[in-house]
Amino acid sequence: MEKWNLIIDVAECTNCNNCFLACKDEYVGNDFPGYSAPQPLHGHKWFYIESREHGQYPMVDVAYRPTTCNHCNDAPCVRKSTDGAVYQRPDGIVMIDPDKARGNPDIVNSCPYGAIWWNEDEQVAQKWNFDAHLLDRGEPRLRCEQVCPTGVFRSLKVEDDQMNQIVEDEELQVLNPEYQANPRVYYKNLDNFTRCFIGGTLVTIKNGITDAAVGIEIALTQGGATLQTGESDEYGDFKFNGLNCDSGNYTLQFHSSEYGDFEITTELIQSTYLGTLTLSNTSD
Numbered sequence: 001m002e003k004w005n006l007i008i009d010v011a012e013c014t015n016c017n018n019c020f021l022a023c024k025d026e027y028v029g030n031d032f033p034g035y036s037a038p039q040p041l042h043g044h045k046w047f048y049i050e051s052r053e054h055g056q057y058p059m060v061d062v063a064y065r066p067t068t069c070n071h072c073n074d075a076p077c078v079r080k081s082t083d084g085a086v087y088q089r090p091d092g093i094v095m096i097d098p099d100k101a102r103g104n105p106d107i108v109n110s111c112p113y114g115a116i117w118w119n120e121d122e123q124v125a126q127k128w129n130f131d132a133h134l135l136d137r138g139e140p141r142l143r144c145e146q147v148c149p150t151g152v153f154r155s156l157k158v159e160d161d162q163m164n165q166i167v168e169d170e171e172l173q174v175l176n177p178e179y180q181a182n183p184r185v186y187y188k189n190l191d192n193f194t195r196c197f198i199g200g201t202l203v204t205i206k207n208g209i210t211d212a213a214v215g216i217e218i219a220l221t222q223g224g225a226t227l228q229t230g231e232s233d234e235y236g237d238f239k240f241n242g243l244n245c246d247s248g249n250y251t252l253q254f255h256s257s258e259y260g261d262f263e264i265t266t267e268l269i270q271s272t273y274l275g276t277l278t279l280s281n282t283s284d
Contacts, residue, residue: 001159002157002158003090003157003158004130004155004156004184005156005157006130007166007170007172007188008065008188009152009153009189010064011188012151012152014064014149014150015051015064016148016149018147019049020045022047022143022147023039023128027039027046028040032133034097035098036126036129039119040119040120044117045117046068046117046128047066047068047128048067049064050067052065052193054196054197054271055199055272056271056273057273058273059199059237061197063192065190065193066152066153068115068127068185069113069115069127070113070174070181070185071092071130073092073181074180074182075181076110076181077096077107077111078094080110081107081110085097085100086101093129093132096116096124096126112176112179112181113181115127130142131143142155172186191241195242195245196245196270197241197242197243197272198239198250198252198268198272199237199239199271199274200237200238202216202276203278203279204259206281212234213232213279214232214236216238216259216279217230217254218230218253218254218255219253220251222247228240243268244268245269245270248268249266251265259281264277
C-alpha cells in the first residue's frame with residue numbers, strides 16, 4: 001500500500017526556523033486525543049535545525065539540516081515497545097499512543113536519533129507524529145511544508161517500490177544508515193552538511209599587479225586515481241566538494257600551457273582552504 005515519506009532538501013534550508021515555529025504553533029497547548037498530548041512550551045524540539053560551518057576565511061560554507069522523527073520502517077522505538085505504546089500505522093507513520101505511553105520515560109531512550117522527548121507535565125514521551133491528525137482529516141500538506149519559504153520539505157504518499165526509485169533518481173540519503181532503522185525521512189544534498197571540501201585561489205603577478213588566474217585546469221587525485229577535475233573560475237577560485245572528512249592525503253595537479261604544471265599534496269581532516277597560490281609564467 002502507499003505510505004508516507006518526507007524529503008528534506010538541505011541545500012534549500014536557510015535556518016529561518018519556520019518549521020520549528022509551525023510545529024510549536026500546532027502542538028503547544030493543544031490536545032489531540034489518540035494522536036498526542038499537548039506539547040510543553042519549552043524544552044521540546046520536535047523540529048530543530050542543526051547548523052555546520054566549515055572551511056577557512058574567505059572560503060567558508062554554512063549548511064543547515066532540519067531534523068525530526070524519521071518514522072523508521074524498522075523503528076527501534078516500535079521494536080522495544082511491548083504494550084503497543086509505540087506503533088507504526090499501515091501508512092508508515094510511527095505513533096506514540098498518548099495514553100498507553102503515559103508514565104514510561106524509557107521510551108525516550110529507545111530512539112537512537114534522540115527524536116523522542118519527555119513531557120514532565122503530562123508524564124508522557126512525545127515526538128513529531130507526521131501531523132497525522134491533519135492528514136487524517138484531509139489536509140494536503142504538512143505544516144512544515146505550508147510555512148517553508150524555500151521549499152525544503154516535500155511529503156509524498158507512494159508505494160515503497162516507487163519511493164525506492166525516487167531515492168535512486170534523486171540520490172537521496174538517510175541519517176545514520178548504520179542504525180539499520182530504515183527511515184522514511186530522506187535527505188537531498190545531505191553532503192552539503194556531512195562532507196568536506198578542498199579549495200584555494202590562483203593568482204598571477206605581472207608588472208606588480210595581482211590578477212586572478214582564470215581557467216587553470218585542476219585534477220584532484222588520491223592514491224593515483226583521479227577523483228574530480230575542474231577549472232579555476234573568474235576569481236581564480238577552485239573548490240572540490242563532497243569529500244569525506246578525515247580521509248587522508250589528496251594531491252591537486254595544476255595544468256596550464258602558460259604557467260606550466262605543478263602539484264600540491266594536502267591532508268584532509270576538515271574542509272581546507274589552501275590560501276592564495278601564485279603562478280609564475282614559464283617564459284619569465
